[in-house]
Amino acid sequence: QVLEGLDFLLAEMGKRGMRAIMCLTNEWAWSGGLAQYLVWAKYAKKIPYHPPSPGGSWEKFMHFTSHAFTDTKAIRMYHNHVRFIVNRVNSVSGLPYKEDPAIMAWELANEPRGMKYPDALFDWVKNTAGLIKDLDPKHMVTIGLEGDTIDPAYNGIDFEKLNSVEAIDYATIHIWVENWNWYDPWRPAASYPTAKKKALDYFQDHARRAKKIGKPLVFEEFGMSRDADTNADRYLPTTTTEWRDRYFEDMLSWVCLLGKDPNSAVVGANLWAYGGDAFEGVNKMWTPGGLWHPGDIFTGDPPHEAQGWYSIYSRDNATLAVIEKFADCIAPDDAPKPPHLVTRQRQPRLGQRASGSVESFIAETMDEP
Known part of the structure; x- marks a missing residue:
């Protein structure tokens, strides 16, 4: 059902001349994200969640999550997820994702941070971007970086080096x-x-x-x-x-x-x-x-x-x-x-309520990598 919803969204965006940036995972825990792969890979039994989790620490969480760039099994599981999504055929439009003009680009992750492992992050970016280009040479690929953040050394980010990877088509920043x-x-x-x-x-x-x-x-x-x-x-x-x-x-x-x-x-x-x-x-x-x-x-x-x-x-x-x-x-x-941003007074229905994430759905259905 999660993927059928994504199929519908892409089909409707295509009708409206809109373009999607397909973000494949997340530094932060709200969509499952990189930290969840570490639990699935049995690197750890549980995630030290960031706030608003009681007693949560942003620092502990970020350092924990950075191991997603070093743990071989977590990387393999993430790459299986990438293959599964990039190779999907839209159940609504019938278009393979890799042929869909409604997709502008694939984004490796939302705001990944290498922390103490900047070299591992670089290898992860290079290998993942290369994998996507092998699967889908027609769409662009970007990392999803914030840029330097307010402390690039602490967060393990080298903006120029990471974005210099050949398979990365454009850079991003968040402020x-x-x-x-x-x-x-x-x-x-x-x-x-x-x-x-x-x-x-x-x-x-x-x-x-x-x-x-x-x-x-x-x-x-x-x-x-x-x-x-x-x-x-x-x-x-x-x-x-x-x-x-x-x-x-x-x-x-x-x-x-x-x-x-x-x-x-x-x-x-x-x-x-x-x-x-x-x-x-x-x-x-x-x-x-x-x-x-x-x-x-x-x-x-x-x-x-x-x-x-x-x-x-x-x-x-x-x-x-x-x-x-x-x-x-x-x-x-x-x-x-x-499309013009037309203001509206009322919409008949608010749309379906939703829960879950693509990553959690795939983890429940995919075979052990």
Whole structure:
């Protein structure tokens, strides 16, 4: 059922001229991710989960997860997962995934970090990217990196070396001004100027370095919460978005500027995260500021984070206007235009509730590698 849902999504995206980046696993635990492979491979009996798990530690979790790049059996299981997905035939459209134009690229993992094993991460990237190119030479491959993060040495990331792998077609960066303590949503006027400067410095530095190694750069993730300085709950869909809209305008202006420059590596950006009509289910099908639970609808935020934190809804007219302004800024003149971001008042149904993940489904059904 998980894969049938993915089939349906890809078929519907194809009808709308949209493109999917197929992320194959995750540094973080909310989708199962790399840490789960270590348990399946019997490297460990249990995962030392990160917050919000009681007593959870981000540091312990990241160091644990980095062994997914060193454990031979975990790597083999992950590669079996890659083969299973890349070789799939869509049950709705009948198209093999490797022939589907709705798929733009394969992404090895969301935000992988090598920690104490940067060389193992490099080998994992090189071998996995090569495997995908052997299976599917028609689609692009990217790693899914955040870039340097705020401490590349500690996190075991060498942005230029990793993205220099021949089978990697383009580089990515993520910028999280609040998560990285650059922006204080309760003190936006005081903290935003510094956050903006740091974000632009990070963006421009990675653009320069991507150009140096000859790889295009996608600004793959960035977002900002709703206004927290208005005495309103910033997780509520009715709360204003003045600072987020300003941030999107500032960052997308630079994406547009560099994207039009033939000497720049920048080719586009993805925003986090579209929540569609999820505002209709507030306090019925999800709890603002609460965690996601099986049976809840999705708001765009990961299950382990506060729901509604970074959600962009179909009635966020001001935010959507900013996005629309830059939507086709750097597209070639003869390129198909993306679907317009039409704001909507109501959708008849919120969609199916969902639970589980592709990885957990496959683990339950696949033979021992």
